[in-house]
Amino acid sequence: MPPWRGKVITKVVAECGALRGSGSEKLMFRRALQRGLRPGLSFRRLGTRRGGSTLDWDGKVAEIRKKIQSALPGDTWDPLYDTSHLPPEHADVVVVGGGVIGLSVAYWLKKLEKKRDAIRVLVVERDSTYSKASTVLSVGGIRQQFSLPENIQLSLFSANFLRNINEYLGVVDAPPVDLQFNPSGYLLLASDKDAAVLENNVKVQRQEGAKVCLMSPEHLRTKFPWINTEGVALASYGMEGEGWFDPWSLLQAFRLKLQSMGVLFSQGEVTRFVTSSTSMETSSGEQVNLKRIYEVHVKMDNSLEYQPVECAIVINAAGAWSGQVAELAGIGMGPPGTLQGIKLPVEPRKRYVYVWHCPQGPGLETPLVADVSRVYFRREGLGCNYLGGRSPTEEEEPDPTNLEVDHDFFQDKVWPHLATRVPAFNNLKVQSAWAGFYDYNTFDQNGVVGPHPLVVNMYFATGFSGHGLQHAPAVGRAVAEMVLEGHFQTIDMSPFLFSRFYLEEKFQERNIF
Amino acid sequence: MIIPMIMMIPMTWLSNNKFIWINSSMYSFIISLLTIITLVTPYNSMYFSTLFFTDPLSTPLLILTSWLTPLMIIASQKHMSKEPITWKKTYISLIIILQTTLILTFSSTELIMFYILFEATLIPTLIIITRWGNQTERLNAGSYFLFYTLLGSLPLLIALIYMYKSLGTLNMITLMYKYGSLNNSWANNLMWLACMMAFLVKMPLYGLHLWLPKAHVEAPIAGSMVLAAVLLKLGSYGMMRISIFIEPLNKSLMYPFMLLSLWGMIMTSSICLRQTDLKSLIAYSSVSHMALVIVAILIQTPWSYMGATAMMIAHGLTSSALFCLANTNYERIHSRTMLLARGLQTVLPLMALWWLLISLSNLALPPSINLIGELMIIITSFSWSNPTILLMGANMLITASYSLYMLTTTQRGKMSAHAMNIKPSFTREHTLILLHLLPILLLTTKPGLILGPTF
Numbered sequence: 001m002p003p004w005r006g007k008v009i010t011k012v013v014a015e016c017g018a019l020r021g022s023g024s025e026k027l028m029f030r031r032a033l034q035r036g037l038r039p040g041l042s043f044r045r046l047g048t049r050r051g052g053s054t055l056d057w058d059g060k061v062a063e064i065r066k067k068i069q070s071a072l073p074g075d076t077w078d079p080l081y082d083t084s085h086l087p088p089e090h091a092d093v094v095v096v097g098g099g100v101i102g103l104s105v106a107y108w109l110k111k112l113e114k115k116r117d118a119i120r121v122l123v124v125e126r127d128s129t130y131s132k133a134s135t136v137l138s139v140g141g142i143r144q145q146f147s148l149p150e151n152i153q154l155s156l157f158s159a160n161f162l163r164n165i166n167e168y169l170g171v172v173d174a175p176p177v178d179l180q181f182n183p184s185g186y187l188l189l190a191s192d193k194d195a196a197v198l199e200n201n202v203k204v205q206r207q208e209g210a211k212v213c214l215m216s217p218e219h220l221r222t223k224f225p226w227i228n229t230e231g232v233a234l235a236s237y238g239m240e241g242e243g244w245f246d247p248w249s250l251l252q253a254f255r256l257k258l259q260s261m262g263v264l265f266s267q268g269e270v271t272r273f274v275t276s277s278t279s280m281e282t283s284s285g286e287q288v289n290l291k292r293i294y295e296v297h298v299k300m301d302n303s304l305e306y307q308p309v310e311c312a313i314v315i316n317a318a319g320a321w322s323g324q325v326a327e328l329a330g331i332g333m334g335p336p337g338t339l340q341g342i343k344l345p346v347e348p349r350k351r352y353v354y355v356w357h358c359p360q361g362p363g364l365e366t367p368l369v370a371d372v373s374r375v376y377f378r379r380e381g382l383g384c385n386y387l388g389g390r391s392p393t394e395e396e397e398p399d400p401t402n403l404e405v406d407h408d409f410f411q412d413k414v415w416p417h418l419a420t421r422v423p424a425f426n427n428l429k430v431q432s433a434w435a436g437f438y439d440y441n442t443f444d445q446n447g448v449v450g451p452h453p454l455v456v457n458m459y460f461a462t463g464f465s466g467h468g469l470q471h472a473p474a475v476g477r478a479v480a481e482m483v484l485e486g487h488f489q490t491i492d493m494s495p496f497l498f499s500r501f502y503l504e505e506k507f508q509e510r511n512i513f
Numbered sequence: 514m515i516i517p518m519i520m521m522i523p524m525t526w527l528s529n530n531k532f533i534w535i536n537s538s539m540y541s542f543i544i545s546l547l548t549i550i551t552l553v554t555p556y557n558s559m560y561f562s563t564l565f566f567t568d569p570l571s572t573p574l575l576i577l578t579s580w581l582t583p584l585m586i587i588a589s590q591k592h593m594s595k596e597p598i599t600w601k602k603t604y605i606s607l608i609i610i611l612q613t614t615l616i617l618t619f620s621s622t623e624l625i626m627f628y629i630l631f632e633a634t635l636i637p638t639l640i641i642i643t644r645w646g647n648q649t650e651r652l653n654a655g656s657y658f659l660f661y662t663l664l665g666s667l668p669l670l671i672a673l674i675y676m677y678k679s680l681g682t683l684n685m686i687t688l689m690y691k692y693g694s695l696n697n698s699w700a701n702n703l704m705w706l707a708c709m710m711a712f713l714v715k716m717p718l719y720g721l722h723l724w725l726p727k728a729h730v731e732a733p734i735a736g737s738m739v740l741a742a743v744l745l746k747l748g749s750y751g752m753m754r755i756s757i758f759i760e761p762l763n764k765s766l767m768y769p770f771m772l773l774s775l776w777g778m779i780m781t782s783s784i785c786l787r788q789t790d791l792k793s794l795i796a797y798s799s800v801s802h803m804a805l806v807i808v809a810i811l812i813q814t815p816w817s818y819m820g821a822t823a824m825m826i827a828h829g830l831t832s833s834a835l836f837c838l839a840n841t842n843y844e845r846i847h848s849r850t851m852l853l854a855r856g857l858q859t860v861l862p863l864m865a866l867w868w869l870l871i872s873l874s875n876l877a878l879p880p881s882i883n884l885i886g887e888l889m890i891i892i893t894s895f896s897w898s899n900p901t902i903l904l905m906g907a908n909m910l911i912t913a914s915y916s917l918y919m920l921t922t923t924q925r926g927k928m929s930a931h932a933m934n935i936k937p938s939f940t941r942e943h944t945l946i947l948l949h950l951l952p953i954l955l956l957t958t959k960p961g962l963i964l965g966p967t968f
Contacts, residue, residue: 114852292934
């Protein structure tokens with residue numbers, strides 16, 4: 001064998017060996033190569049390859065075939081270059097943000113349209129790996145134990161949705177959706193001074209139809225022997241429709257269903273809104289500029305290429321970055337104190353989640369426990385693993401520019417309280433940790449839903465400050481009803497409108513952690 | 514008339530940038546007023562030369578064509594406002610070229626000249642659709658439009674050449690006196706088919722109508738207007754002219770097309786009820802109305818010809834007006850979906866009045882000329898065969914329901930929140946619709962003008 005041939009073989013074999021694959025695959029590769037190397041068979045020297053010395057002959061042939069195919073009628077025609085990675089030039093509704101809220105809005109828009117294919121929906125997502133999205137980094141809990149009736153209603157609707165998920169998101173010929181829903185409930189603990197508030201909240205929850213029960217410390221000790229009830233005056237335990245599930249499965253289920261319904265997905269970043277404005281006078285004679293977005297520029301990754309998408313409605317479901325998207329539309333550019341000057345008060349806040357292993361920890365019936373000290377934890381899996389964290393106070397807010405985890409936070413702020421509440425957690429070993437963003441509404445920690453008063457065709461569905469995932473199906477329906485009917489039908493979400501920021505009416509949700 | 518039209522092209526290119534729209538609209542308007550002279554003719558026909566003539570069939574179509582030119586130019590002003598000046602001038606020139614070829618077509622005497630111009634009208638339309646249409650699908654739509662029409666009309670060329678060889682002339686006037694009767698042989702049947710196919714595709718006949726919704730939806734407003742108003746009528750005009758030469762075979766060969774039209778008119782009306790896209794709804798309603806015209810032409814009685822010509826003009830004006838109204842919606846909301854632009858009556862009341870009047874004409878409300886056309890067609894088809902009245906009655910019912918559905922969805926109901934700051938209607942838009950409506954209303958007083966040669 002000539003020496004260069006040997007070098008070629010060894011180089012190719014080494015490359016194949018470096019490929020991901022088991023040992024048997026490498027063996028197969030080697031055998032195939034050696035078979036091909038027999039003279040007279042398929043192995044050709046460099047100069048005798050098909051296409052002569054043109055490199056990548058097959059690639060070029062494939063390109064030419066693609067061009068000819070796209071010029072024939074029947075398909076969209078890209079005369080100059082391949083535009084299949086770009087979003088379409090026109091869509092009726094553009095949903096900015098492909099997390100669970102954006103997908104939920106798209107789903108309900110397609111579900112509630114009266115005729116098939118009435119509305120053309122485009123979902124634009126900047127990061128198709130969802131590496132920083134709040135949805136997939138979430139703990140995945142759902143509870144009805146809120147203080148505001150609207151939030152309770154949203155959770156009830158969503159719990160019903162998740163319970164019957166296959167009716168809603170089932171796709172023909174696809175495996176049924178499995179969310180790994182653990183209906184273990186939430187346990188909220190209250191000290192003496194908060195007991196009255198907790199009792200009041202439970203009353204509201206019961207009125208709305210949630211099944212929650214109040215527990216005294218003795219009751220707690222009987223039911224959950226691993227708990228230390230020192231400092232606990234009252235506890236509320238959700239008995240139905242509360243627990244946690246896998247948010248990634250929900251996201252994928254939505255995605256699959258939306259693809260089957262004909263929603264267009266595009267990967268790109270929204271960099272510009274082209275607006276047209278008209279100046280109008282209010283009844284008191286003030287001049288206001290009403291704006292309308294008629295084009296969205298979607299920029300592709302790692303390139304300057306962008307596609308202007310002509311649209312009728314834009315839905316801002318960008319999660320933690322909704323504030324930036326709103327600024328692109330000119331929301332908040334105005335003298336402070338006026339309606340034009342009110343920004344969307346949603347900003348990213350980093351929260352840590354730690355996973356630890358504790359062999360003598362609480363058992364399988366452990367709910368998601370939210371302690372007096374704002375520490376929470378829940379069971380993860382069946383192997384004595386738990387995950388949890390703590391909402392930091394305003395002074396301890398971590399830096400939201402990255403998703404680095406601060407392990408000292410666990411040591412100093414989380415573990416002591418965990419160990420006080422659950423003595424078994426005195427010996428635990430942290431397995432891993434991650435950080436995620438809350439789309440934190442700095443005004444009242446409650447969601448913003450509905451159209452903006454001045455940019456008339458931008459609808460918000462953001463700012464849920466940590467309880468967006470559990471409200472996603474209901475919020476999606478609310479926004480879709482607003483777009484299609486003009487008013488909220490199932491649940492009255494008018495307290496969530498943007499105008500409350502201008503009118504300074506806080507719609508404060510107290511049970512946030 | 515033709516020379517002024519051609520001269521408009523240099524006028525557009527040499528005009529001051531600020532004046533191109535005004536100049537082209539005004540001059541084309543003046544030319545259209547000139548064409549009305551052809552209405553007043555001593556013995557019902559005007560023979561300008563051996564090449565050009567007008568008779569009561571082509572006169573209304575001529576007037577419609579030239580009336581539509583200023584309307585097309587006025588309608589295109591908004592969506593072309595952001596384009597560079599050269600492209601604006603090119604667009605207007607394309608419209609003018611299209612109008613010139615259409616005028617030549619409608620007034621030609623020779624069938625070959627008619628055919629050449631028939632094909633020639635495709636080119637400017639194709640350029641308008643594919644270059645200035647709104648979405649990526651427009652390229653697809655353009656291909657469909659081009660190839661359907663071309664493939665349909667190629668047999669016509671062959672048939673015409675054969676007829677020229679056998680008859681010595683293809684001049685329509687002299688041929689009207691030809692005593693010809695074709696016997697029922699395979700070759701003659703094929704020739705009949707060849708002659709009719711081109712026009713049936715253009716009309717369009719129900720089975721070959723696939724290009725129409727695509728082309729209408731993707732075309733810019735001027736393209737939609739001219740397509741709906743005039744180009745479809747080319748097909749029916751051609752059919753009426755060529756039926757003279759292929760006379761006796763009609764009685765036996767027209768049955769399949771009659772069936773397709775009768776069934777098609779109900780099917781396409783029903784599809785209209787399911788449409789979500791406004792322009793698509795109007796396109797399918799065009800197919801439905803044209804199916805009625807096909808039925809009338811194939812029956813070949815004097816009354817049916819009257820109904821067909823009346824229907825052609827009425828539908829031309831009404832469809833074009835509907836497209837203009839849909840375009841006013843589109844320019845404000847940037848979407849053609851009906852659901853997203855509701856309750857416009859409260860915001861744009863005068864536009865709602867135009868919507869009402871045009872929708873009412875579309876559903877053939879008496880005493881509009883649409884009704885006269887439809888009524889005559891229904892009467893003649895009943896006399897041809899009694900059971901057709903059931904289908905025709907069903908069609909009128911469904912037409913009424915989808916017209917009212919379109920009206921109530923866009924005008925009535927609660928206004929959507931995102932439609933709050935749409936710009937109020939421009940005077941230009943009101944002028945446009947009014948200029949569409951004026952002939953409809955005036956012709957109601959003297960419909961004899963559009964009832965064609967058998968009146």
